[in-house]
Amino acid sequence: MKSHAATLLAEVRTFRQNHPDVRYVDLIALDIPGHFYGKRYPIEMLEKVASGSPLKLPQNAVLLGAQGGLFKIGDYCFNDGDPDANRRLVPGTLKPVNWESQPLGQMLITSDGTDAPIEFEPREVLAKVLERLHHKGIHPVVAFELEFYLFDKKLDNGLPQFARDPLSDDADDQPNLHIERLSRFNDVLDDMAQTAKDQGIDITVITAELGPGQFEINFGHLDDGLRAADWAALFCRSTRGVALKHGYRASFMAKPYLQFPGSGMHVHVSLYDGAGNNLLAAHQQQPLRHAVAGCLKLLPHCMPIFSPNHNAFRRLGGTVNAATRACWGFEDRDACVRIPESDPRNLRIEHRLASADANPYLVLAAILVGLEHGLEAKQEPIAPLNEDRASGTDFPVEMLDAVRAMQHQPVLRDKLGAEFVDVYCENKRQDHLAFQQEIHAREYRWFL
Known part of the structure; x- marks a missing residue:
């Protein structure tokens, strides 16, 4: 059976073969109000992440308000140093984006399944219930x-x-x-x-x-x-x-x-x-x-x-x-x-x-x-x-x-x-x- 990293790497390489014109992939996750946040990665860097390189985004990106601003919630956002938190790629979600003017891909990311999941990340909340x-x-x-x-x-x-x-x-x-x-x-x-x-x-x-x-x-x-x-x-x-x-x-x-x-x-x-x-x-x-x-x-x-x-x-x-x-x-x-x-x-x-x-x-x-x-x-x-x-x-x-x-x-x-x-x-x-x-x-x- 393939390891997790090997499976992800195979998914990325297959995607590159099938979509050679795609140069960037949006790595996205849903915040509390239900909006996507994330980063746009060069496709070659995605292979490194799939192989096990760290993928980190600010923890507090999950806390954005409906208009994208940050609110003071306990010690989050303004008294915690705005730390990064690990994310991982969600297997099976690397797909082409065909509604943009340029070829693009997208893939879901999540803190669920990492060493320190974000307790208030929506996907992690559901994962715990399931x-x-x-x-x-x-x-x-x-x-x-x-x-x-x-x-x-x-x-x-x-x-x-x-x-x-x-x-x-x-x-x-x-x-x-x-x-x-x-x-x-x-x-x-x-x-x-x-x-x-x-x-x-x-x-x-x-x-x-x-x-x-x-x-x-x-x-x-x-x-x-x-x-x-x-x-x-x-x-x-x-x-x-x-x-x-x-x-x-x-x-x-x-x-x-x-x-x-x-x-x-x-x-x-x-x-x-x-x-x-x-x-x-x-x-x-x-x-x-x-x-x-x-x-x-x-x-x-x-x-x-x-x-x-x-x-x-x-x-x-x-x-x-x-x-x-x-x-x-x-x-x-x-x-x-x-x-x-x-x-x-x-x-x-x-x-x-x-x-x-x-x-x-x-x-x-x-x-x-x-x-x-x-x-x-x-x-x-x-x-x-x-x-x-x-x-x-x-x-x-x-x-x-x-x-x-x-x-x-x-x-x-x-x-x-x-x-x-x-x-x-x-x-x-x-x-x-x-x-x-x-x-x-x-x-x-x-x-x-």
Whole structure:
């Protein structure tokens, strides 16, 4: 069996043979707000890293705010000397970038698996949750679904404009679910799907959603939770790049229009034992009910993860299929936790609350912790919406309240890591306060 270094080196050399025109590779990782950071490496230097040369980036790059600035969080950023931290290459993620003007490659990097993983790195947080579940004999199978909007490439005084219908050149300003919209925007959608496949992502269903210029693309199910979250992160990056190439903007912003549906990140999760049996389906599906109860119990304390910014809270309860309370139901898209109809082998939950711009590593980690907690606590859930349309428990709908609810929740501190919870909550608090430090024109209209 090849060593880890030998496997990586073979991957890099094969890539160079297949893409001789690529001179640089972007080494990238996702920070707390869900943006990629990293470095651009000459391809020949990548061979040295693959062979075992150190790969170091500033530890505090993970802590960047939504606008890229640094916040004082404990001793991080300003009292720690801004130290470097080791990263490693993620095997199987070296792929070509075909949406840039020049040939380029990209590859994921992570602190997970190094001698000193960064406790608050999103991928490391998820890796720890998955490792703990595997030790308990629980093996998740995961699939993400992501909604997004297409806009015209040019903004109008900073505001988005409807995407132009390529056939009529009229604005696609009518909300509908017509499949003809897939045909009209076929060129860009097909390129998005093919580019995602070139990144190794298993693209399945493409849907025209209700909002004007809104679409959803689904991914295949994976028994590797880290790779499933990798797919979601990489898809957002490639989709934005492809859209620009075609004269559009693609955005995963949660609520770009108040009058139209927001964009969500739906996550399907089933749990299996080592023999491949669906744990949720055992004992007349009693574990499913326990898992749902755990998700709903922790959901109000995970809102800074599911709604990671001011705009994301606007999506909740706005138009269609966006819950206002922690609730569940069978085949019910108004529920936060939906149980799709399926056979026992494929029984799963669909977690529908997260916004499309949430961090996929953290969203999946929070969902899995909820399921884990439910299986351990063995409590019955509240009534499903199918039995009581008023069923549900309240959750915070404003960031500072959400941060307070998350920071001192003992199960989250234990299962996600106290250091991560403290760092994440302070990052969200500081980002929210920074967002407030601008007077909007509306304030002058109302109060001048």
